Amino acid sequence: MFVLGLQGSPRKGGNTDILLSAFLEEAERLSAVTHTVNAAAEGVTPCLGCGTCEKKGYCPIDDTMQEIYFLMRRADIIVMATPIYFYGPTAQIKALIDRTQALWARSSIHKLADPGSRRRKGILLAVGATKGKKLFEGTTASARYFFHAAGAKLSGSITVRQVDKAGAINSRPDSLDEARKLAVELVLPYLAGKKILFICKGNSCRSQMAGAFTRLYHGDVFEVETAGTNPESKIDPIMEEVMREKGIDMAWLRPKSIEDALASLGRPPDMIISMGCGDQCPHYQGVEFEDWRLPDPAGKSIDFMREIRDSIFEKVHEMGHW
Numbered sequence: 001m002f003v004l005g006l007q008g009s010p011r012k013g014g015n016t017d018i019l020l021s022a023f024l025e026e027a028e029r030l031s032a033v034t035h036t037v038n039a040a041a042e043g044v045t046p047c048l049g050c051g052t053c054e055k056k057g058y059c060p061i062d063d064t065m066q067e068i069y070f071l072m073r074r075a076d077i078i079v080m081a082t083p084i085y086f087y088g089p090t091a092q093i094k095a096l097i098d099r100t101q102a103l104w105a106r107s108s109i110h111k112l113a114d115p116g117s118r119r120r121k122g123i124l125l126a127v128g129a130t131k132g133k134k135l136f137e138g139t140t141a142s143a144r145y146f147f148h149a150a151g152a153k154l155s156g157s158i159t160v161r162q163v164d165k166a167g168a169i170n171s172r173p174d175s176l177d178e179a180r181k182l183a184v185e186l187v188l189p190y191l192a193g194k195k196i197l198f199i200c201k202g203n204s205c206r207s208q209m210a211g212a213f214t215r216l217y218h219g220d221v222f223e224v225e226t227a228g229t230n231p232e233s234k235i236d237p238i239m240e241e242v243m244r245e246k247g248i249d250m251a252w253l254r255p256k257s258i259e260d261a262l263a264s265l266g267r268p269p270d271m272i273i274s275m276g277c278g279d280q281c282p283h284y285q286g287v288e289f290e291d292w293r294l295p296d297p298a299g300k301s302i303d304f305m306r307e308i309r310d311s312i313f314e315k316v317h318e319m320g321h322w
């Protein structure tokens with residue numbers, strides 16, 4: 001499973017950073033794969049309000065946010081961590097929040113379902129200097145709507161008052177312990193799920209469709225990864241189109257090798273489902289193996305792509321937990 005931390009303080013090694021690290025280190029100890037985006041270092045361009053995402057479903061600003069969209073779509077848990085600046089989140093993380101309007105537009109205007117949203121959760125970590133009763137209200141409301149746009153639900157928060165100087169939070173072990181405890185509570189249920197790795201040749205059509213259907217319909221019980229024995233450089237645009245016909249959003253998915261998929265899972269899969277990768281399909285001792293023997297639709301007609309999509313849909317349906 002993958003936990004993404006979004007660190008909103010420009011003060012590296014400050015209170016937010018320390019609190020977020022406590023959460024992420026505990027998640028890693030439990031075998032989650034983690035990644036931190038330091039919003040201040042990334043320099044995300046603020047939203048221009050141009051309306052392109054609402055009309056076309058993508059953000060035309062070509063900056064580091066394009067990679068952050070990819071990471072957010074991959075995440076099972078997104079942790080938004082920020083100090084309070086004038087009763088709200090910092091400008092650096094607010095720029096990132098506003099740019100998720102592109103994700104909101106894809107789901108709410110273009111009616112495309114993000115396959116990962118079935119299992120994605122959002123957590124808020126926030127720190128402030130004063131003891132004001134309403135100190136975290138504005139940031140909590142921003143976090144709630146940010147997570148909604150990112151296909152997640154605000155599922156917990158830790159807010160720490162009266163920490164000001166960098167590192168002051170180190171003298172609040174109760175808060176750091178709370179962050180570790182929350183990480184355990186959130187991560188453990190994910191680890192209990194069965195891990196399935198779908199493999200085809202290019203990881204641009206069949207295994208991507210299988211992965212998306214399984215995440216969307218069984219994401220609460222299965223952890224899913226996909227890979228190719230010979231991964232293509234990008235997913236197939238015809239595959240994206242036929243999945244869009246079914247209301248499923250394949251944006252920001254990328255083909256990957258079997259090694260990368262295994263690293264992304266963090267632990268060996270319980271089951272490998274081959275889409276017909278033939279002799280090159282890996283077999284591991286103790287890992288269940290099934291072959292769906294589906295022909296490769298890459299380079300064939302759109303009708304053939306639809307046929308393969310529907311066959312995969314049926315097979316995923318038969319997996320149960322519908």
Ligand SMILES: Cc1cc2nc3c(=O)[nH]c(=O)nc-3n(C[C@H](O)[C@H](O)[C@H](O)COP(=O)(O)O)c2cc1C
Pocket residue numbers: 009010011013014015016017082083084085086087088127128129130131135163164165166167
């Ligand atoms: C520009 C600015 C605005 C701030 N506004 C508030 C505020 O409204 N309320 C508050 O309690 N603390 C405020 N603070 C204090 C920070 O929230 C506090 O120092 C925090 O611990 C910083 O976290 P960090 O070490 O992760 O950067 C502000 C600090 C700065 C620099």
